[in-house]
Amino acid sequence: MAYEIQPKASHFIDGAYVEDTAGTPIRVICPVSEEEIARVYAATPAIIEQALASAKRAQVAWAAMTGTERGRVLRRAADIIRDRNYDLSVLETNDTGKPLQETLVADATSAADALEYFGGLAGALTGEHVQLGEDFVYTRREALGVCVGIGAWNYPTQIAAWKGAPALACGNAMVFKPSETTPLCALKVAEILHEAGAPAGIYNVVQGMGEVGHALITDPRVAKVSLTGSVPTGRKVYATAAEGIRHVTMELGGKSPLVIFDDADLEDAVGGAILGNFYSSGQVCSNGTRVFVQKGIKDAFLKRLADRLQDVKMGDPLDESVNFGPLVNAKQLDIVQGFIAKGIEEGARLVCGGEREKRAGYFLQPTVFADVSDDMTIARDEIFGPVLSVLDFEDEVEVLARANNTDFGLAAGVFTNDLGRAHRMVAGFEAGTCYINTYNLAPVEAPFGGSKLSGVGRENSKNAVDHYSEMKSVYVSMTAVEAPF
Numbered sequence: 139m140a141y142e143i144q145p146k147a148s149h150f151i152d153g154a155y156v157e158d159t160a161g162t163p164i165r166v167i168c169p170v171s172e173e174e175i176a177r178v179y180a181a182t183p184a185i186i187e188q189a190l191a192s193a194k195r196a197q198v199a200w201a202a203m204t205g206t207e208r209g210r211v212l213r214r215a216a217d218i219i220r221d222r223n224y225d226l227s228v229l230e231t232n233d234t235g236k237p238l239q240e241t242l243v244a245d246a247t248s249a250a251d252a253l254e255y256f257g258g259l260a261g262a263l264t265g266e267h268v269q270l271g272e273d274f275v276y277t278r279r280e281a282l283g284v285c286v287g288i289g290a291w292n293y294p295t296q297i298a299a300w301k302g303a304p305a306l307a308c309g310n311a312m313v314f315k316p317s318e319t320t321p322l323c324a325l326k327v328a329e330i331l332h333e334a335g336a337p338a339g340i341y342n343v344v345q346g347m348g349e350v351g352h353a354l355i356t357d358p359r360v361a362k363v364s365l366t367g368s369v370p371t372g373r374k375v376y377a378t379a380a381e382g383i384r385h386v387t388m389e390l391g392g393k394s395p396l397v398i399f400d401d402a403d404l405e406d407a408v409g410g411a412i413l414g415n416f417y418s419s420g421q422v423c424s425n426g427t428r429v430f431v432q433k434g435i436k437d438a439f440l441k442r443l444a445d446r447l448q449d450v451k452m453g454d455p456l457d458e459s460v461n462f463g464p465l466v467n468a469k470q471l472d473i474v475q476g477f478i479a480k481g482i483e484e485g486a487r488l489v490c491g492g493e494r495e496k497r498a499g500y501f502l503q504p505t506v507f508a509d510v511s512d513d514m515t516i517a518r519d520e521i522f523g524p525v526l527s528v529l530d531f532e533d534e535v536e537v538l539a540r541a542n543n544t545d546f547g548l549a550a551g552v553f554t555n556d557l558g559r560a561h562r563m564v565a566g567f568e569a570g571t572c573y574i575n576t577y578n579l580a581p582v583e584a585p586f587g588g589s590k591l592s593g594v595g596r597e598n599s600k601n602a603v604d605h606y607s608e609m610k611s612v613y614v615s616m617t618a619v620e621a622p623f
């Protein structure tokens with residue numbers, strides 16, 4: 139049975155849906171029809187209090203369970219998500235406008251992967267034993283307590299699980315605030331976790347704008363905040379967390395380089411550029427939007443890219459043959475159109491696209507600029523839309539310096555058949571996530587996150603465990619205490 143788009147209530151707290159219509163209304167606008175399809179209400183102070191109190195209450199008993207017991211809950215949730223992948227994908231498509239063709243393979247499935255992976259890991263989380271002569275130290279890996287997750291709008295199901303799964307595996311409780319633009323999917327993650335056996339209060343969802351996020355992370359009960367969002371928001375959230383010396387994970391924006399050498403496989407390089415710029419209509423943080431193409435392959439690359447863009451099928455994202463959806467909302471469409479106008483004004487050559495589609499919905503054509511120089515706005519700022527910029531280069535040393543000449547450092551990619559060069563390039567990239575001869579894959583087994591302004595900490599992989607737990611060191615003396623007096 140398909141999910142209703144309108145949720146039962148705005149928030150999920152202490153194992154149940156909770157409503158409080160006194161909060162500011164949040165209208166969920168369908169990016170295709172431009173009409174309201176659901177409405178939720180921002181959390182009031184009473185709702186925020188309820189969520190934090192329930193998380194605080196539930197966390198101690200959850201942390202006292204064995205890791206294997208906690209892991210079992212997460213793995214059950216993963217199974218439920220896989221069983222309901224179709225319905226969850228339809229909901230994600232309604233929430234975001236991303237094509238069902240994508241959401242069926244990249245969203246709920248990625249959430250299930252995270253729950254399965256961290257569920258499996260939970261029983262294997264241990265401390266260490268350090269022998270010191272007769273004495274010894276042992277370390278206990280302990281939960282942080284109540285963690286707050288704050289999400290962006292591009293991957294609502296995935297983000298809710300990427301934060302929730304490691305947090306819960308380590309014995310924390312979570313209060314998750316989805317983006318106000320896409321409030322629907324995280325509620326399902328909460329509902330499914332509880333159906334899988336998570337005790338009430340372990341994973342709560344509250345809706346709201348920045349103020350709700352701010353109220354959550356300034357509460358003394360909160361030990362950590364993990365944000366996925368833009369750099370300006372990251373600065374604010376990081377600074378607020380610093381007041382309380384709280385732990386942070388920051389997954390922020392990017393302006394990543396994708397470097398294509400003359401010797402690259404042309405078809406793969408074009409495929410990588412498409413994945414790194416037009417998937418989710420370009421609304422992906424790690425996108426390789428500065429495509430540096432070596433001069434010898436540039437004409438062939440641009441020609442093949444333009445050919446392959448002929449296969450873009452725009453339309454109702456619920457139609458499984460559609461492979462390119464609208465932008466998430468009118469505001470994002472305006473922002474991206476503003477960047478396109480700026481690109482033209484600053485002298486970049488528009489190769490294709492650039493126009494809003496003449497139909498209902500926030501559809502914007504996939505856009506390619508060539509002859510882009512490093513100082514142009516479209517080469518410097520994160521656009522978060524379907525705009526690819528081609529920049530020319532001559533040699534390896536030059537392109538590496540230019541690739542790194544940005545304050546961001548989320549991802550970077552290289553296409554070449556020269557093995558030595560590929561590894562030299564990734565060693566030189568100032569970025570948290572690098573690709574050789576592919577782009578934008580993010581398996582749960584690999585750490586994901588950014589350097590420089592793109593973030594702090596890593597999500598996924600065993601690495602995430604360090605960001606949701608801390609070590610307690612216990613010195614055990616086996617001998618008499620020697621005191622000076």
Ligand SMILES: NC(=O)C1=CN([C@@H]2O[C@H](COP(=O)(O)OP(=O)(O)OC[C@H]3O[C@@H](n4cnc5c(N)ncnc54)[C@H](O)[C@@H]3O)[C@@H](O)[C@H]2O)C=CC1
Pocket residue numbers: 288289290291292293315316317318346347348349350351352365366367368369370371372374375388389390391392422423424520522548587588592593
């Ligand atoms: N590195 C990564 O893993 C990813 C990063 N992003 C980045 O996210 C951005 C797009 O997402 P948006 O939702 O537009 O980002 P945003 O920065 O506008 O909002 C992110 C979240 O922060 C909340 N927020 C805003 N102000 C706050 C405050 N003062 N205190 C607490 N919470 C606050 C918002 O309500 C929202 O839930 C892009 O820059 C993109 O690159 C998106 C996806 C993945």
